Amino acid sequence: MQHDLIAQARTWLAEDPDPETRDELAALIEAGDTDELAARFAGTLQFGTAGLRGELGAGPMRMNRSVVIRAAAGLAAYLKAQGQEGGLVVIGYDARYKSADFARDTAAVMTGAGLRAAVLPRPLPTPVLAYAIRHLGAVAGVEVTASHNPPRDNGYKVYLGDGSQIVPPADGEIAAAIAAVGPLAGVVRPEDGWETLGEEVPDAYLARTDAVLAAGSPRTARTVYTAMHGVGTSVLTAAFARAGFPEPVLVTEQAEPDPAFPTVAFPNPEEPGAMDLAFATARRAAPDLVIANDPDADRCAVAVPDTSVEGGWRMLRGDEVGALLAAHLVERGATGVFAESIVSSSLLGRIAEKAGLGYEETLTGFKWIARVDGLRYGYEEALGYCVDPEGVRDKDGITAALLVAELASVLKEQGRMLLDLLDDLALAHGLHATDQLSVRVEDLSVIADAMARLREQPPTALAGLAVTSAEDLSRGTDRLPPTDGLRYQLEGARVIVRPSGTEPKLKCYLEVVVPVADAAGLPAARARGAELLAGIKRDLATAAGI
Secondary structure, three states: OHHHHHHHHHHHHHHOOOHHHHHHHHHHHHHOOHHHHHHHOOOOOOOOOOEEEEEEOOOOOOEOHHHHHHHHHHHHHHHHHOOOOOOEEEEEEOOOOOHHHHHHHHHHHHHHOOOEEEEOOOOOOHHHHHHHHHHOOOOEEEEEOOOOOOOOEEEEEEEEOOOOEOOOOHHHHHHHHHHOOOOHHHOOOOOOOOEEOOOHHHHHHHHHHHHHOOOOOOOOOOEEEEOOOOOOHHHHHHHHHHHOOOOOEEOHHHOOOOOOOOOOOOOOOOOOOOOHHHHHHHHHHOOOEEEEEOOOOOEEEEEEEOOOOOOOEEEOOHHHHHHHHHHHHHHOOOOOEEEEEOOOOOHHHHHHHHHOOEEEEEOOOHHHHOOOOOEEEEEEOOOEEEOOOOOOOOOOHHHHHHHHHHHHHHHHHOOOOHHHHHHHHHHHHOEEEEEEEEEEOOOOHHHHHHHHHHHHOOOOEEOOEEEEEEEEHHHOOOOOOOOOOEEEEEOOEEEEEEEOOOOOEEEEEEEEEEOOOOHHHHHHHHHHHHHHHHHHHHHHHHHHOO
């Protein structure tokens, strides 16, 4: 067994094109570190949410140039099998370690396979790549990014020519094509022959961002902005300048791309502590709101002044921002369909119904939301918002930030704030309070065990609320294809449990709806909502054994 492992590692080493990972693997072989080698050669990275994502390093279970070259070769083979020989593949990348290398390798493989390749001019937000696919008439797009994952990770996100991320059966067919790739020596990789795009594509994207704002709308909201050490600063500040908003005050420590993400444990605005520097900047600058993007700027976080919380600033939940943007679009006379994933708040459906708009619920991820027929607006609770589906068929943290700033400006002219509009929505539709129980694991079997336990012994009550139905989503429903998840309906509440598609996490999404008769009843309704959410979280953790 040990001999086979060493032989496998030596075979990989012989064709690894990257001196850095070659040295790393050679040192592991020399040291006889069979535990580490076994982890790296336990299989191959599998296509998950729209592509690959994993820790950087040598071996087939890590993200590296060998894995990326195979992925690109498999994608090229798939595209050619679909009759796309000679078609254009546009490639974007963020500022993480190895991202530029992975983009260049992808361009070389596509060129060698007889496709045309064009690489964006510099590290740019993922929505710029999603926009570029349709703008350039490409047959596919690749974005090299690990989004908000830890610094040691990178990833490979694949889009097809409609500008949406891949879904079944394409993902499985691409994975099969990757598995069929032979030795790397057989993958043709010329030194040149692809195009490096100029600024015309980001400029066209920026020109398109104007479309999300209403003509003549107020543009007075003052913002503090953080790019979370990612690639958002240059594009967001340019978009705000074009629109006529006051120049955002930057969180200087996090404004420039830095793959080490030195000021945050996890570069995700949702993670504890990630917004601390932004809040400190806001206390000095006293803006109307704080806006944060994740490192590839496809997500948008919003924080507002709130004297009732320590530090004076409160981060809004993704569901709150999702409802605020929906209400703003309704007020602006939007038509079409509003859509969200099953893990997001049911408040969107109530807003759409009252406005006489279509409403759809999808599986988790914008690869599903973006495919809804007639989509006008889609969101997901994990800070993702699609506010211009004709321009970007994916979540877009830049255009979402513009729309939030417009809404804040409209309210500011009325002497109101975002929190006031949330109160209005609670009075109109009931207080919808959401929370999440999220458990990060080192051992993935913990997640599998928790899911198995819940399937075998589903809870009958949580926080004293009776479970009225329990659905195993792996069997599919009349409206949803199968997915690994569980959904519980309770009296006045809903719970969904699922493994994360992008991180080693078990995620549980909780929502309670508390009726509220008038403004005087809002504090009590909020207290009751918080109490129920805490109880559900406690009882669910016990039921899942986590």
